[in-house]
Amino acid sequence: MTKKVTLQTDIIEFDLDGTLVETTLAVEHIWTDMCKEHNVDPSDLFQHTHGVRTSDTLARYFPAIDNTDNKAALAFDTSIVTKYGQYVKIIPGAPELLKALKAGRWCIVTSGNEELATGWFKPGQIFHDIPKPEVFICAHMVSQGKPHPEGFETGAKLMAKNLGLDANTITRQVYEDSIAGVKAGVASGATVIGIASCFKPEDLYKAGASYVIQDMNSVKVLDGEKIELELDVIERE
DSSP: OEEEEEEEOSEEEEOOBTTTEEOHHHHHHHHHHHHHHHTOOHHHHHHHHTTSOHHHHHHHHOTTSOOGGGHHHHHHHHHHHHTTGGGOEEOTTHHHHHHHSOTTSEEEEOSSOHHHHHHTTSTTSTTTTSOOOSOEEOGGGOSSOTTSTHHHHHHHHHHHHHHTOOTTTOOEEEEEOSHHHHHHHHHTTOEEEEETTSSOHHHHHHHTOSEEESSGGGEEEEETTTTEEEEEEEOOO
């Protein structure tokens, strides 16, 4: 069952993969290929790596792979498009939501590399008609990836500065699809809305999400400048 919830916030921080862009199937194909090549149990890998930086997954499960200067992680992320791009889709409602929000009031905090992540906003790509947000936190910009809150904390500080608001009192929403991402958002002090694109709603609630929605079609923008939203929330079991 679902219920309507109205929320207000100063800013919104979006994850990217699984939240705005559905790349999970493509990513899982690549990890499965690598697991077969390196004799790694893919079921164990999938339990611990969704929403985590590629470099952290490589270090944990494929320590023999040379990731000097992040080259292996970059090659992995590039292959999402070049090898399995046919599996990449837009999360329903994502473009409409971003267009309805005032520029400067939302940012992206992703575990992906900068070239791939920002590339979705380039001409010919899925978000080509949406201006890339000024604050765009990617994997190499933080020393610790999700579930550590550094990415969301960094994004909030930059946005607060740009808007002339106090970073200590600014109200924030985080939209995340992964367990690691939800935990990071909660640890950063934000109100976290889970996206049930990959995990079950109850798993996202257990990770700390305040609310869970099916996709971005569940978000209605009542005021795009002051950021007032109506959510069609999946109720807890």
